[in-house]
Amino acid sequence: MTDSAATPLPSTRPVALVTGPTSGLGTAFARLLAERGHDLVLVARDEARLHALADELAGAYGVRAEIIAADLASEAGRDAVSERLAKGVDVLVNNAGFLTDGEFWDADLDLLRGQLGVNVTAVLELTHAALPPMRAAGRGTIVNVASVSGLFTGPASTYSASKAWVVKFSEGLAHKVAADGVRMVALCPGFMDTEFHPRGGQDVSGVPKHLWLDTAEVARTALEDAEKGRVVSIPGRRYRLWTTLDRLKPRRLVWRA
Ligand SMILES: NC(=O)c1ccc[n+]([C@@H]2O[C@H](COP(=O)([O-])OP(=O)(O)OC[C@H]3O[C@@H](n4cnc5c(N)ncnc54)[C@H](OP(=O)(O)O)[C@@H]3O)[C@@H](O)[C@H]2O)c1
Numbered sequence: 298m299t300d301s302a303a304t305p306l307p308s309t310r311p312v313a314l315v316t317g318p319t320s321g322l323g324t325a326f327a328r329l330l331a332e333r334g335h336d337l338v339l340v341a342r343d344e345a346r347l348h349a350l351a352d353e354l355a356g357a358y359g360v361r362a363e364i365i366a367a368d369l370a371s372e373a374g375r376d377a378v379s380e381r382l383a384k385g386v387d388v389l390v391n392n393a394g395f396l397t398d399g400e401f402w403d404a405d406l407d408l409l410r411g412q413l414g415v416n417v418t419a420v421l422e423l424t425h426a427a428l429p430p431m432r433a434a435g436r437g438t439i440v441n442v443a444s445v446s447g448l449f450t451g452p453a454s455t456y457s458a459s460k461a462w463v464v465k466f467s468e469g470l471a472h473k474v475a476a477d478g479v480r481m482v483a484l485c486p487g488f489m490d491t492e493f494h495p496r497g498g499q500d501v502s503g504v505p506k507h508l509w510l511d512t513a514e515v516a517r518t519a520l521e522d523a524e525k526g527r528v529v530s531i532p533g534r535r536y537r538l539w540t541t542l543d544r545l546k547p548r549r550l551v552w553r554a
Contacts, residue, residue: 308361312386314338314427316369316378316419317393319346321491322442325512326390329520331358335388338363340378369393369419370411378419379426385434389427391420391463392442396456396497409455416459420466424481428474435478438523441467443483445531448540456497460485464529471528482523486515487536507535 313335317323319342327337331354339347344366351362365381367374382389394416397404420441431437446453447460467483474481488508494501515532522530531537 308336310334310336310360311388312336312338313388313390314340314378314382314386314423315390315392316340316423318350319343321493322486322489322512322515323390323392324350325516326392326440326519327354329513329516330388330390331360331362334358334360336361336363338365338381338386340365340367340369341393342366342368370414375414375419375422379422382423382426383430385430386427387431387436388438388440389423390440390442391423392440393419394442394444394459396453396493396499398453398498401454404455412455412459416456417462420463424466424470428479431479432474432477437479438520439467439474439479439481440519440523441481441483442519443467443485445485445487445536445540447483448485448531449543453499468528475526480523480526482519482527483529484515484519484522485529485531485536485540486510487533489515510536 311334313330315323315327315330315337318327318339327339327350331337337354337360339351339362341347347364347366351364354360354362365378367377369375395412397408397412424439427437427439441463443463444460446457447464449457451457464483464485467481471481487510488501488504489510489512491512510533518532519530531540
C-alpha cells in the first residue's frame with residue numbers, strides 16, 4: 298500500500314503523518330505542516346487525490362511526501378499505517394473521520410462498524426504505534442481530531458460517542474506522555490465547510506454563518522494549543538462559551554435535547 302514511487306524518506310526535516318488529507322481539515326493540516334518545513338506521510342483511500350496533494354506540497358514548499366493508500370476501517374489498512382509509524386514520525390494527526398446520518402436502528406451495521414474503525418480504532422492503534430519511538434526520542438506531537446459533538450450529547454449518537462471516546466482517550470493519556478516530552482491534544486472543532494456533511498448526508502443549510510470555522514485557522518489553533526501544552530483545543534470563542542455552558546446544564550435537560 299505504500300507508494301514506492303514517492304521520494305524516499307527520511308530526510309533531515311521533521312516528519313508528520315496526517316490521516317484524511319485528501320479533503321477538508323486534513324488538507325489544511327498537511328499544508329500547514331509542509332509550510333512549517335515538515336516532510337509528510339499522507340494517508341487516505343483516494344490514491345489519485347493523495348498523489349495530487351503530494352505533488353502540490355512538494356512544488357509549493359519543497360518537502361517530500363510519502364503516500365499510503367489505506368482504508369482505516371480495515372485492519373489491513375490500519376496495520377500498514379502502524380508499520381510506518383513504528384519507524385518514527387515527529388507529528389501524528391489522527392484526522393480521518395466520518396459522520397453517519399439517520400436513526401441508529403435503521404443504520405447499516407457494517408457502516409457503523411467502519412465508523413468505529415476509522416473514528417476510534419484507528420486513533421487507538423495509530424497512537425499506540427507512534428508513541429514508542431516518540432517517547433524514546435523524548436519529543437513528538439499527536440493531534441487527535443475529535444469534535445465539539447464529542448463534548449455534547451447529540452442525536453448523531455454513534456458519531457458523538459466516537460468523538461467523546463477520542464476526547465477521553467486523549468485527556469487520559471496526555472499528562473502521562475507529557476512526562477516523556479510528547480504533546481497530545483484532542484481537537485474539538487465546530488462546523489467546517491468540507492466534504493464531511495455531504496458525505497454523511499446531513500443537511501446543514503440552516504446552520505448560521507457565524508458558526509462556520511475556517512479549516513486553516515482550526516489546524517493552526519490545534520498546533521498552537523499543542524505547543525502551549527493544552528490537552529483539549531476548542532477553536533472559536535463561541536464554541537468555547539457554548540461547551541462551558543453545556544457542562545452546567547442538568548443531565549435530564551441534556552438527555553431530552
Ligand atoms: N466538517 C465538520 O464540520 C467537522 C466538525 C467537527 C469535527 N470534524 C472532524 O474533522 C475530521 C476531518 O473531517 P473533514 O470535515 O475534513 O471531512 P472530509 O472533508 O469528509 O474529510 C475526511 C477525510 O477522511 C478520509 N477518510 C474517510 N474515511 C476514511 C477511511 N475509511 N480510511 C481512510 N481515510 C478516510 C477522507 O479521505 P478518502 O475519502 O480519500 O479516504 C478525507 O480525506 C473528521 O475526524 C471529522 O469527524 C469535522
